[in-house]
Amino acid sequence: MSITAHDESYLSRYRTNIVYKLETIDLFLKTKTPPYKKAEVRDILGMTKDELDKILNENNIKSITPSSFAVIMKNGSGELCRAFKRQLECGVTESYSPEQVSYIYDIDIDVVLNAYASMGVCKLHKGLLETLFSNIYI
Secondary structure (H helix, E strand, C coil): CCCCCCCCEHHHHHHHHHHHHHHHHHHHHHHCCCCECHHHHHHHHCCCHHHHHHHHHHCCCCCECHHHHHHHHHHCCCHHHHHHHHHHHHCCCCEECHHHHHHHHCCCHHHHHHHHHHHCCCCEEHHHHHHHHCCCEC
């Protein structure tokens, strides 16, 4: 695949939209005392008031705790929330098939298959996700 000036590796997007946000959430959950404020949860997950209220109502959540925070994430519409839900559906595992990576991160399967082929693997250890993503251009 040829790389032009406007192409960037998926790694950059992954680090910004997934890893950085997960680190922020981890710090939030470790340093804030529950129940968490709706405004803080909305901000950290990039949700609107309406989206959060809908999730809270649909899941009968009266106060936001660490466990209900996970329910909120699983039902959110943002990129991180969608990836979180898909990861749970696939199961937390030590290695990923191309189909799992494609599904979890919403990357075209042919692009993922090409990246796997360029690395010479058919299963990928979770520790090599960033290496894989550095071989995927969007």
